[in-house]
Amino acid sequence: MTTSLRIGLAGLGTVGIGTYKILAGQADMLRDRCGRPLEVVAVSARDKSKDRGVDLSDVRWADSVHAMARDPDLDVVVEMIGGADGDAYDLVRDALDHGKHVVTANKALIATHGVELARRAEEKSLTLAYEAAVAGGIPIIKSLREGLVANKVSRIIGILNGTSNYILTTMEETKRPFEDVLSEAQALGYAEADPTFDIDGTDAAHKLSILTSIAFGAEVAFDAVRCEGIEQISPLDFQYAAEFGYRIKLLAIAEEGEGGLLQFVHPTFVPAETPMADIDGVYNAVVVEGDAVGRTVYEGRGAGEGPTASAIVADIADVARGQAQPVFLTPVAKLQPYRQGDFDARRGKFYLRLSVKDRPGVIAQISRILADRDVSIESILQKGTEADGAVVVVLMTHQSSEKAIADALAGIEALDDVMQPSCRIRVMEL
């Protein structure tokens, strides 16, 4: 029989145990499919005594990530610890330096240190694989890196964070406010105790920056993502979105802009008749537009034990079958330095929700400010008066630049009769 692929699993949380279960439970199937056995020979985790519901008595315990990285009996190390630095980073760096292939589920790590780690991997012709880092079980990294290899990509649009998508979907269905739905999501285990990165767009930005690097052949630039979260969305916005024919999704977008690349994460009005509008709950989706293939779409569960383990085992299988290749498709030595495009020049339609005092002349003042910035209005809605004497005014603009809208909003918010921070949501066009 051909030699086993000897695997070390670092991190035995839900994903680590899920990965172990597949490797152990489907050993025969995977051996046939990969042409050699996939064998877990070592694991490491903080607490050795914890009952994880699986029998690990035949598996060696590595005392530390350093021990695992140096273990001469391992061909591949799977990092499932998490975090951009610390143990996760040390393990991946040291494992590569000691000639081991690495599979990781860690988007923060790849978004932060991906280029440096890729250089280490490529120097030694080692695999650094991270399918599980983006969009859970959807094979989007493989599709971009291999399936669409013939394409110049012009745009990527993703729903990349299941927690925020779950919250938006639930807010829309139940008409309940953000804080309420977030608490419930935490109770149900769909949001973490500290949900900051899911809610403020950071998690989606990590994932987007990885996809951008592969698609556009540029160095990963997580810091270059312009990021807005979903905290400011109110139940009212879903109501207005529906009236205009839209649903609200947190989109991650990478595209060619003026002078370079643009990366955005922001809540978006998505036309109800497009496939992205139908991605509900914890599902993720990615649209890739390529010059040869046209528009392709990939959907599936964005997180959880099964989907994440599915992606990790796929990466391990690639290692077993000897499929080494450049980490970001373009070899690191040929990746372009990231060139930042002009955010301000980007054009699109905008939805603006304002809360104003119900006095004569307010709408005239707002309209004047918008007109002065060449922002023209497609529709305006004003409905009833609130208990506190405020009136909600909702505007949909025609195509305008980011700069014009930002300037106009600053002017509008400075008006005496405009009562609280306004809400601006970008509108996706067909």
Add this chain to the structure above:
Amino acid sequence: MTTSLRIGLAGLGTVGIGTYKILAGQADMLRDRCGRPLEVVAVSARDKSKDRGVDLSDVRWADSVHAMARDPDLDVVVEMIGGADGDAYDLVRDALDHGKHVVTANKALIATHGVELARRAEEKSLTLAYEAAVAGGIPIIKSLREGLVANKVSRIIGILNGTSNYILTTMEETKRPFEDVLSEAQALGYAEADPTFDIDGTDAAHKLSILTSIAFGAEVAFDAVRCEGIEQISPLDFQYAAEFGYRIKLLAIAEEGEGGLLQFVHPTFVPAETPMADIDGVYNAVVVEGDAVGRTVYEGRGAGEGPTASAIVADIADVARGQAQPVFLTPVAKLQPYRQGDFDARRGKFYLRLSVKDRPGVIAQISRILADRDVSIESILQKGTEADGAVVVVLMTHQSSEKAIADALAGIEALDDVMQPSCRIRVMEL
């Protein structure tokens, strides 16, 4: 510099020329991405003198597919001739026998001779790749064979034929009859002069049988697909579908049934709120349900120069990077013989459209026949009388077996007052 991958292109129709354009036009990008140049060194086609709009003066002409298969200067041969037998088959078989990797876009060939050709390829550790054979530019073969390698697949549902999907979409939009829309599709180039295989489901069945083999580890069994085309669909059916909350799609389905596998191609009522319902025009989509990953969905253009060439070049790139692996995921020696499940036992809901004479007691007779077969009715619609004295009666059943419905329909069609062949459409449930 690393050695070039030396490529022979057989067949210079739209897809052949599209493939040449990408290989020549994106040579630098592909060299970087694959780690070596991809070089077209030979081509073959029936007519050497034809102007194809590209400069082939630097490329050697092979006088026949036999010459190309034996050419010692080629590493990989790309078959874009088409047809299950003849030149296409001879080329692929001979090329493998002469130690060349093969890339093909030919679903009929793989559906008919795939197992035998895979055996030849695997005996010599050669690649036989066919991403372009199924769902155009969507990397569904790669996703199934590599991205979802950790999964036991329980079901595949596809919209795999762009021509029939275009016709259905247009019939729905324009309320025009099948023959009309087909003629227009032919005039526009969306349907071939002989559209039989697109219309009667054969093309979708070819593609489904390939996906089934990969997903379920069974030998390709194209003949085992129970196939119905879209010829019997009338504009009325779209109207009723909409009333019940459905759209009509030609689905290809592979699943575990009683006693073995079931493969179907048939027009289907698809719930309007599911993603598959939104796949319009020439787009294809595939749903894969795996035990670890859950439900994943893949969408994109199902045919055409760019998408097909995108898939072919991806396969060539895999060859360049040395990614050989079993043709159908499970090595041919371990593929299970195809085990046919029991079609008759399959259960589901059915839509029945009947044309009956407007006489007392007809509905009673029909209801009696259905009741005798234990088919219970969810809804029944009868609207107005046609000019010829016929009445259209539409029924939606509860869950029933294929056998019960077939028996009941035979009984109903034998009634004196039932006027013409009835229409039966299966209903997909959520």
